[in-house]
Amino acid sequence: MxxxxxxxxxxxxxxxxxxxxxxxxxxxxxxxxxxxxxxxxxxxxxxxxxxxxxxxxxxxxxxxxxxxxxxxxxxxxxxxxxxxxxxxxxxxxxxxxxxxxxxxxxxxxxxNGGKGLLYDNAFSRGEAGIPINGLVWMGDRDFMQQQIEQKLKDGYTCLKLKIGSLDFTTELELLQRIREVAGADRLTVRVDANGAFPPQEAFKKLERLAKYELHSIEQPIRQGQPKEMAQLCAYTPVPIALDEELIGVREPQAKEALLERIKPQYIILKPTLVGGLAASAEWIRMAEERRMGWWMTSALESNIGLNAIAQFTARYQITLPQGLGTGQLYHNNIPSPLQIRQGELWRGI
Incomplete structure (x- = not known):
């Protein structure tokens, strides 16, 4: 060959x-x-x-x-x-x-024949869907409220809100509105701060966020502050998921050292950012050995990248909604058999 x-x-x-x-x-x-x-x-x-x-x-x-x-x-x-x-x-x-x-x-x-079929599993065969979170993008209050209402109509049982750009009080008001519509027993809510909280303010903000019974918060403080992040993970009232923190950590010993030092409740894996599917599989193995939760997330790829990540994810026993719903963001995405139905990603045949 x-x-x-x-x-x-x-x-x-x-x-x-x-x-x-x-x-x-x-x-x-x-x-x-x-x-x-x-x-x-x-x-x-x-x-x-x-x-x-x-x-x-x-x-x-x-x-x-x-x-x-x-x-x-x-x-x-x-x-x-x-x-x-x-x-x-x-x-x-x-x-x-x-x-x-x-x-x-x-x-x-x-x-596997060059037809976009990377793995043989129930998802790739179109027999099962992958539960995903509905992503609510940052914007003014009306824009975010409009997205929230649409996601609920579309049948999502897990929402993820980007926070950190609006006034914090306004963001808490949005969370309050969500909880007035659906309690934690009906709707899982995640937030992603993308490192926006100053370390000295993070714990107080987490205490205020905890009122809304959140599933988790992604990267509350900027990556590269392992001491501060470890302290937050040890005492947080809201489970913490590492995201950007994993970027650039390549060697197995460095991955293990990071997980052992920070002890996050979850890790989030973006193959584009962490070095591919084999690297993601290594992170998953290490997290599971330490009884840490994980989920996969696309990193704004087109449907080509999303298709690969979704089929890889479906090789595992999925227990949490995944972050794989970005395929609808673009005017000029690549045609694909991927579809979202009632809060799940499906692959047509």
């Missing part, structure tokens, strides 16, 4: 300015990676390299240069890719997690 590789850019256009505590984005430039065997060029696998500004290690000016270098190494047979082996060290992908994810998933796709 002699594999070839190509890539092409694609700029995804948001249907609205997607706001987080780090600012608003209206478009997302991604690269689609294609891998095929020269003997059967009509069969090819696709992957997606979709780094996020402000988060991804590989959101940098020389990304396209790196893609070109990888393609040249593969196409000139200087480095051999294989569908049934790990990515070669010679490609130098240690600092390129989104590119690792793209190559990993393209090879899986090719190995």
């Amino acid at each position: 002699s594999l070839q590789l190509s890539f092409s850019p694609h700029t995804l256009q948001f249907k609205f300015d997607a706001r987080t505590s780090r600012g608003a984005i209206s478009e997302h430039k991604v690269y689609f990676v294609k891998v095929w065997d020269t003997a059967t060029p009509e069969v090819y696998g696709r992957g997606e390299c979709a780094p996020l500004a402000g988060l991804s290690l590989d959101h940098r000016p020389d990304l396209e240069q790196k893609l070109r270098q990888v393609a040249e190494l593969v196409n000139n047979q200087q480095v051999e890719l294989s569908v049934d082996a790990e990515l070669p060290q010679e490609l130098g992908l240690q600092e390129w997690p989104a590119l690792r994810f793209a190559l990993e998933t393209a090879l899986l796709d090719l190995e």
Whole structure:
């Protein structure tokens, strides 16, 4: 088998300015990676390299240069890719997690016939759905209230609110409105602060949030403050999920050290940010060994990346709603059999 590789850019256009505590984005430039065997060029696998500004290690000016270098190494047979082996060290992908994810998933796709079927499980066969949270984006109060009402109409039993950009009192009022509509027995509510809370204010804010019986809060303080985060996790009235904290932690010993020191209640895995599916599987194993909960989340990829993450997730016994509902954000997403029905992600055949 002699594999070839190509890539092409694609700029995804948001249907609205997607706001987080780090600012608003209206478009997302991604690269689609294609891998095929020269003997059967009509069969090819696709992957997606979709780094996020402000988060991804590989959101940098020389990304396209790196893609070109990888393609040249593969196409000139200087480095051999294989569908049934790990990515070669010679490609130098240690600092390129989104590119690792793209190559990993393209090879899986090719190995399984190149039709977007990466794994054989009930989800990929269209026999079962994956419960997901309905994402409520930051915005003014009316915009967020409108999203909340629509998500409830759409049948979601778990909502996730981005917080940290509005006045905190206003955000508490939104949570109060949600709880007036549905109590914790009917509706699970998660919040994501994206590191917006100053460490000295975080515990008091968590105490106020606890009134609304939240499932969890993602990354209440900025990553890279392990002492402060460990203290919060030890005494928090709201379970804490690490998200950005996992970015750039590659070696197994470093992963174990982080989990042992901070002892979070949950971890959240974005393959684009943590280095692909194999890296995510390693985090999951370590979390489960320590009886920490976890869930998978897409990182604003197109349907190509979302399809891969969802099929990977379905290999596990799913006990919590996953963060896999971002496919509807774009005007120009890639056509896909993925559908959302009553708060679950399904894959048509």
